[in-house]
Structure formats: structure tokens, C-alpha cells
Amino acid sequence: MSGEPINDLSRLCIHTITTKPWGLEEAVSRYAEAGVSGITVWRQALEGRSIARAGELIRSAGLEIVSICRGGFFPAESESDRKNAIEDNIELIHEAAELGAPLIVLVCGAVPGLELEEARKQIREGIEAILPHAESQGVKLGIEPLHPMYADSRSAINTLAQANDMCQAIGSESVGVVVDVYHVWWDPNLMDEINRAGEKILAFHICDWRTPTEDLLNDRGLMGEGCIPVRKIRGWVGSAGFSGYNEVEIFSNRRWSGDMGEFLNHIIDAYLDYS
């Protein structure tokens, strides 16, 4: 079942990275002014700022903090690097709590040359190591499967099935999955795995896949600019019980080199027309 058309912005969230040239303060005021309802804060947007004050600023502008992006990157060749990654994720959990973000999105990590099975084992160990901190701080952890083209260096978790399996193996109320259409749209088992995830779906990210895609990282499209059936996938996620935000997360050198105000208008139009 396809998602119902969207008529308002009450479920629209934007990732600060989407409008990367704007500092956090400008993003917050522009999003609020445009009627956007939620914000996902990229960690680098907090650099050099008081995190508690950033949280207050966002809330006083009327925006809901949906999540903080991103933790993870657990696998490493050396044990000391793995320990550092765990320490860094624990710090991020405290930052999330201070900001007032209920969720950390995990890009789980991969290392070129480290076998994927080993990386997956290290990811699980990493999540289990930080889990008590997440639980005590009331922050959830969302495992985001990344597109298989990132299996070399960004994530050894590349399908929703794998993310669901890991959730199940860890078995904590505080761990769920993040569904990003860009990463999973091609998957022949997507609908089944979305159903299987059910209430474990903690976040839903949208954008589009451009043809041709000219850069593996930073050539994402606006909804409607590509081939992803965003509305259909949103319907599946909704049927599985998810009622949270639709988060626009677009990395695009092309867009970032243009005018951010215009881009924000395009995002809103595309959100209403194609999401």
C-alpha cells in the first residue's frame, strides 16, 4: 500500500547536513520560519557550541529534535582504535542526552581489508559496549543499514535484514533500526523486512537516487528527481507501525554550491509532491 499524500509539514524533519552551508543557528531559524517541524542535528553542527544551549535554541524555535547523526564506526584493525570508537560513542550518548535528542543514528562502520564478518562481529561488540550508557541516558540507538556500495569503508551492515538480525541478537528495547530509502530501495526483500522491523523502526530518511549518480557520496537527489518509490516505501513503513518524522537527508555537492534558501523551498515542494 502506497503512503497517503502528504498535506502539511507536521512530519517534515530536515537534517542539518542537507543545508550544510548554513550554521546551526541559521538552519534552525530558516527551518522554523518555513514551517518545518523537526530537525536532526549532525554532530559537526554542534562544534564550538554549548550543546545544552543548542538544544534550548532549537526547542525555543518550535522544532522537535528527532535525532543526532551519527555514531558508530566501531570496527578497526587495532584494539585501541576499537576502544577509542567506543569511548567516542559513549561521549556522543552524553551529548545526545544534553541536546535532548532521543535517538542516535549509527553508521556502523567498515574498514577496507577487514573481512566483513569480522567487522560485523566488532559492530555488535561495540553496540553492546555502549548500550548500558544509552539505556541509562534514555537515548535509543538506531542501526542504519547502508547501501552495499559503502561496504568497503562505511558499514558492514548493508541490508535491513542484517540490521533486523542484529537488533534481534542484541535484544534491547533501546536498539532499533533506521530505514533510509537511499540505502534500501533496491532490496527485493524490503517490504518483508520493513514488516519484520515493525516497531523497531526508529527513524525514516528520504531523498532520491539520481541517474546517473556522479559521486558515491554526495550526489543524492531531492524526492522526485530519481527512481526511488519514496511514497510506496513510506506506505510500507507506515503500515509497519511507524508514525514518526519523514527526514530529508540529502548530501549533494550540486545543491550545496547553490542558494540554500531556494533549496529549502524546493525541499518543501518535493516533500509535498513526491514523498
Place this chain on the structure above:
Amino acid sequence: MSGEPINDLSRLCIHTITTKPWGLEEAVSRYAEAGVSGITVWRQALEGRSIARAGELIRSAGLEIVSICRGGFFPAESESDRKNAIEDNIELIHEAAELGAPLIVLVCGAVPGLELEEARKQIREGIEAILPHAESQGVKLGIEPLHPMYADSRSAINTLAQANDMCQAIGSESVGVVVDVYHVWWDPNLMDEINRAGEKILAFHICDWRTPTEDLLNDRGLMGEGCIPVRKIRGWVGSAGFSGYNEVEIFSNRRWSGDMGEFLNHIIDAYLDYS
């Protein structure tokens, strides 16, 4: 079980596209001179040539013709385009027979905006439409799953599981699968699906995945230049019963702009050291 080290070139096949700047005649004489045993001919390498004479030239140089690349691209928006694709594939079957190639590699096709399920249905219909011609000409058809990053415009068949499912659904002795490490290395179910494919594996393609990959199409690496466990996957394919060629298929703007003779030497070294 990892593959045994390779000590000779008796199972080395090279795709003509790998040394794209060379015309067919030069590729044939250079491969033969270097001790390469097999060749997979890309269709464009035959342009403007007598196909029967090209076959004779290759055989008289002592090379075995492993396959012809590539058929497929069945899905299309219009019925007339789908018919044209079928006609073109039937023509290719006759070209393969004339060349003396026992196998056609199928890049099944996808169309941006055409739903993947519909594309998959059209792929199956296309293969079934050309199948009688393949059977009567004694040419096999190999379904090659392509990496999910090509699901927009090159193939709606993106995992070996899907290729195996389609083989099974079609149920012909003349249809099998092609395993290319570049497309499937990330897949958590790879070993199981290789075992499931068993004697249906008609070809095995090797190269490597570079980090960072700078171009979605033409930045493949030589074995050893990236993160793919080529030898391990070759071991799985061998355990599943495959005893054919290891085919080096590398699209690389970087390599194509250099000296092909040197590249051929590098291929042979990498083949012995990392495959």
C-alpha cells in the same frame, strides 16, 4: 575454504573490455603471447569485423572463447522497445554461435522510474522469449546479478539469490548464473547462494573494489588493489563445483589511459598473487 593459490595461467581469461584501447586483433595476439588461456569478447570488439573470421583468429591464436558480453537490457517502458530488445538478443545468440562462444552474459536491464518488480517480470519474459533460440543454437545464457548501485538503470537483478530464483523459475538447462566478485562480494548470504547455484554457475569474473571508488562504472581495481576477498570467493565457487575460467573484467578510466602492455603484465602478476 579459501581457493588454493594459482600457479599457472591455464584458467586465466581476460575480457576484451579490460584492455579497451586495443582492437580485437591486438588483444588476441597480446593475450596469447602473454600466456593467457581464455578470452571473453565484448560485442563492440566485433564491430566492423566478420564474426566467423574473428572466431577463427582467436582459436588459431590458441585462446579459448569463454563467452560473449553482453546481452540483456530487456526492460523498457514501451512494448516496441521490449520487442526490439528481444530481437537484438536473438541476433546476439546467432553472433555467439557464429563466433563459437558457448555463453552469453546477460546484464538484465533496468529503467529509471520503472518499478523494480515490473522490470524483473519483463526480464523473465525476455529471457523466456529468447530461450528457444539459445537452446537451438547451443548457446547458454548466464544471468549476472549486478551490484545494487546499478539497480536504477542497468539491472533489476541485484543479488545472487535473485539470479538463482530466476534460474529456478525458468528451469532450463541453458540458463545459469554468472558470479562477478565486484557485484556480490558484500552480500552476507553469498556463500550460501554460491552453494545453492552449484553447477548453475556458468562463469566467474574477478577484479577488486577500490577505496575510494571515484566512478560508479569505470573505477574497478586490479585484484589486490581493494577489499574484495577474491581468493576466498574463488574457493567457494570451486567448492560449489565450478571449474571454469577466472575472468578478469576491469573497467577503469585510470588503466585505460595508461599503457596496455604494462597493464597486461600487472594483470598477470595480480592474478597469480591475489586471485
